[in-house]
Amino acid sequence: MASHKLENDSGSYSEIEENKEELGSKKQTKTEPEADVKSNGRLESRISKLTVPGHEMRIVEDYSNKKNAERHSGEIQAYAKFAGSTWTYYVKKIRLILGREPANQSVKGKEEDNEEVDMNFGPSKVVSRKHAVVEYNMQGQTWNCTIYGRNGVKVDGKLYKPGEVVNLSSGSILDVAGLQMMFVLPNASEQTITEEKVGEEMEEAEKSEESSATIENSVYDNRKPPYSYSVMIAQAILSSPDCMMTLSNIYNWISTHYPYYRTTKSGWQNSIRHNLSLNKAFRKVPRKSGEQGKGMKWSIEPEFREEFIAKTKKTPYKKTPPPFLCTPPFTLKRENSDPEHTSPPIPTPVRHQSPSTPKREGSPMTEEAPSESKDKEGGSYKTPTRAVLSDIIASQDYSPDPSTISQSKNPASASPATNAAYSTSSPAPFWKYVAVPNPHDWPHVGSYDTISPYRNPLNNHMVYSQLPQPSPKKIDEQMHDLQGVDLANGFEGISSWRESMVQKLRTANSGTSAPASPLGASTSPANPPRAWGSVSEPIPNRSTEVENKQQLETSVVAGSDNDHAVRAILDASVSMEKQPNVQQPAEFTQTGQAPQPALGATAQAHIEEHPSAQHYIQASNTDVRSNI
DNA sequence: GTACCGCTAAACATAG
DNA sequence: TCTATGTTTAGCGGTA
Numbered sequence: 001m002a003s004h005k006l007e008n009d010s011g012s013y014s015e016i017e018e019n020k021e022e023l024g025s026k027k028q029t030k031t032e033p034e035a036d037v038k039s040n041g042r043l044e045s046r047i048s049k050l051t052v053p054g055h056e057m058r059i060v061e062d063y064s065n066k067k068n069a070e071r072h073s074g075e076i077q078a079y080a081k082f083a084g085s086t087w088t089y090y091v092k093k094i095r096l097i098l099g100r101e102p103a104n105q106s107v108k109g110k111e112e113d114n115e116e117v118d119m120n121f122g123p124s125k126v127v128s129r130k131h132a133v134v135e136y137n138m139q140g141q142t143w144n145c146t147i148y149g150r151n152g153v154k155v156d157g158k159l160y161k162p163g164e165v166v167n168l169s170s171g172s173i174l175d176v177a178g179l180q181m182m183f184v185l186p187n188a189s190e191q192t193i194t195e196e197k198v199g200e201e202m203e204e205a206e207k208s209e210e211s212s213a214t215i216e217n218s219v220y221d222n223r224k225p226p227y228s229y230s231v232m233i234a235q236a237i238l239s240s241p242d243c244m245m246t247l248s249n250i251y252n253w254i255s256t257h258y259p260y261y262r263t264t265k266s267g268w269q270n271s272i273r274h275n276l277s278l279n280k281a282f283r284k285v286p287r288k289s290g291e292q293g294k295g296m297k298w299s300i301e302p303e304f305r306e307e308f309i310a311k312t313k314k315t316p317y318k319k320t321p322p323p324f325l326c327t328p329p330f331t332l333k334r335e336n337s338d339p340e341h342t343s344p345p346i347p348t349p350v351r352h353q354s355p356s357t358p359k360r361e362g363s364p365m366t367e368e369a370p371s372e373s374k375d376k377e378g379g380s381y382k383t384p385t386r387a388v389l390s391d392i393i394a395s396q397d398y399s400p401d402p403s404t405i406s407q408s409k410n411p412a413s414a415s416p417a418t419n420a421a422y423s424t425s426s427p428a429p430f431w432k433y434v435a436v437p438n439p440h441d442w443p444h445v446g447s448y449d450t451i452s453p454y455r456n457p458l459n460n461h462m463v464y465s466q467l468p469q470p471s472p473k474k475i476d477e478q479m480h481d482l483q484g485v486d487l488a489n490g491f492e493g494i495s496s497w498r499e500s501m502v503q504k505l506r507t508a509n510s511g512t513s514a515p516a517s518p519l520g521a522s523t524s525p526a527n528p529p530r531a532w533g534s535v536s537e538p539i540p541n542r543s544t545e546v547e548n549k550q551q552l553e554t555s556v557v558a559g560s561d562n563d564h565a566v567r568a569i570l571d572a573s574v575s576m577e578k579q580p581n582v583q584q585p586a587e588f589t590q591t592g593q594a595p596q597p598a599l600g601a602t603a604q605a606h607i608e609e610h611p612s613a614q615h616y617i618q619a620s621n622t623d624v625r626s627n628i
Numbered sequence: 629g630t631a632c633c634g635c636t637a638a639a640c641a642t643a644g
Numbered sequence: 645t646c647t648a649t650g651t652t653t654a655g656c657g658g659t660a
Contacts, residue, residue, distance in 0.1 A: 228633090228634060228635085229634080229635075230634090246649095247648080247649060247650085248648080248649090267635095267636060267637070268635095268636090270636075270637070270638080271634090271635060271636065271637090273648095273649070273650060273651085274635085274636085274637095274650095274651085274652090275634090275635090276649095276650080277650060277651050277652075278651085278652085284650090293644090294643070294644055294647090294648060294649065295643085295644090295648070295649045295650075296649085296650085
């Protein structure tokens with residue numbers, strides 16, 4: 001359970017707060033273990049040694065500890081923080097853009113260049129405008145950093161280049177253009193910033209000039225991994241943001257994470273191929289047309305994903321396995337919104353079993369007990385912590401078109417499940433049903449720039465570009481689908497509201513300008529005092545959101561850019577509904593009253609059942625934007 | 629003893 | 645033609 005990340009853990013940040021006594025008093029409900037005090041001490045020590053480059057770094061000035069102290073008179077609520085030697089940036093969003101300060105407004109750049117930078121590293125062109133994005137991965141419950149900047153970002157001494165994604169853990173040290181900062185999650189002790197780990201970080205940071213290979217070797221060893229081939233393949237595929245990987249990338253991933261396979265002869269690669277072909281958990285997906293390269297991509301049949309993940313988590317490794325960046329593929333269709341009403345099982349394409357191959361009944365994973373028994377050399381594995389996904393993350397952004405899913409030459413395997421056919425049987429976190437192809441498009445309450453299609457930094461393709469664009473004739477069907485998206489499980493109230501709004505837009509408002517927002521922003525008497533008293537970040541204008549939302553609705557009705565707009569409406573709807581402090585504009589409600597912010601009963605039950613969903617709800621509900 | 633599982637090796641076909 | 649990729653067959657050892 002990672003929800004603690006979202007709670008008020010100001011106490012964990014005490015090292016940067018001047019009013020320690022006050023903070024200390026807020027921790028009275030929890031006695032800080034002695035070990036935590038020690039590790040915090042080491043943390044402070046480590047943080048104080050982080051470097052600041054000679055050139056101007058805006059963030060160091062804007063978020064100096066002195067200014068923070070002036071700015072925050074009391075407790076600080078945040079998901080995490082970036083702590084530099086003399087400055088601290090508190091993470092109050094679940095998606096942050098790190099980059100160069102915005103260009104002169106008169107200079108029209110690409111749209112992506114104009115995304116609002118959260119962590120401003122100043123004017124130095126060593127830093128790209130969008131240098132990196134740090135965001136919370138709901139599925140893996142991890143913080144990930146996606147690199148965009150040409151000069152990359154060093155994390156724990158290893159340089160990550162554009163397109164690479166690195167998992168941040170508490171204590172990770174980032175280096176952006178010479179400015180070092182430590183990523184710290186609340187509740188350091190729970191986040192396993194143990195003395196040992198802090199020590200590791202220090203050592204790793206101090207070795208930052210060493211080659212990545214050296215660092216990797218310090219983390220891994222050469223023993224045979226305790227995972228079966230199928231699990232390692234699954235790990236590789238799941239580490240890819242788009243949930244699929246080429247054979248060669250699978251090879252690379254395995255040999256990178258498990259050095260055993262760097263030195264052994266290529267027989268294991270034969271076994272990998274053998275496993276991919278024979279194991280019914282793996283499915284071939286063709287490359288998109290025109291995409292260079294040889295061979296298919298491999299993905300995991302949806303019904304096996306959870307099992308693979310579970311098996312990986314049962315790792316005999318001391319620490320956590322490599323992060324899974326893969327998110328469920330996009331689908332607008334929801335099969336069943338009622339969690340108590342499970343869908344019939346999706347027929348699994350049956351692979352031909354060779355006569356000599358023992359028939360595997362059921363999941364191939366059920367037997368995937370880690371082959372510890374075979375590895376009797378003793379000793380324990382070191383962990384692939386903060387996995388080096390670098391060269392492995394699949395660079396392709398193929399969004400599978402069901403019609404193009406490979407038909408195996410083997411006739412028995414020629415019935416692939418389409419994306420729309422992913423099982424929605426309970427139990428499954430509600431987000432599995434949500435129409436989001438990757439973390440960038442999760443309906444977090446982020447700024448609307450996130451509604452842009454995700455651009456793969458390696459090939460500069462838009463992820464949605466392959467998605468079939470619905471014709472205007474399908475709007476009704478889509479709106480029906482929209483209504484049916486399982487977000488309704490979590491935010492039932494919004495569905496009827498959305499429907500009525502769309503209806504109104506259809507009948508009366510397609511050509512009119514957006515109504516003036518009745519929101520007087522912070523002066524509205526309906527707005528209670530800010531929940532985040534110490535937050536002083538610029539907050540997006542509420543009326544702008546409303547206008548954006550209307551424009552999006554209109555664009556759907558007009559049939560333009562539907563794919564994006566539909567998702568954006570979802571995003572906007574969730575965003576608005578989850579701002580209980582904000583009065584909904586009368587135009588958008590039937591009664592003029594603010595819709596109930598409470599979750600529906602089924603949603604509540606579902607969320608309680610699935611901590612990750614709860615976590616997400618909390619994350620969204622506690623977003624700083626709720627202060628509008 | 630048997631069935632199952634995971635692994636290894638190899639032959640072969642095919643695509644780029 | 646070569647190489648990478650994918651399929652299939654065969655057999656071995658470990659485990660339940």
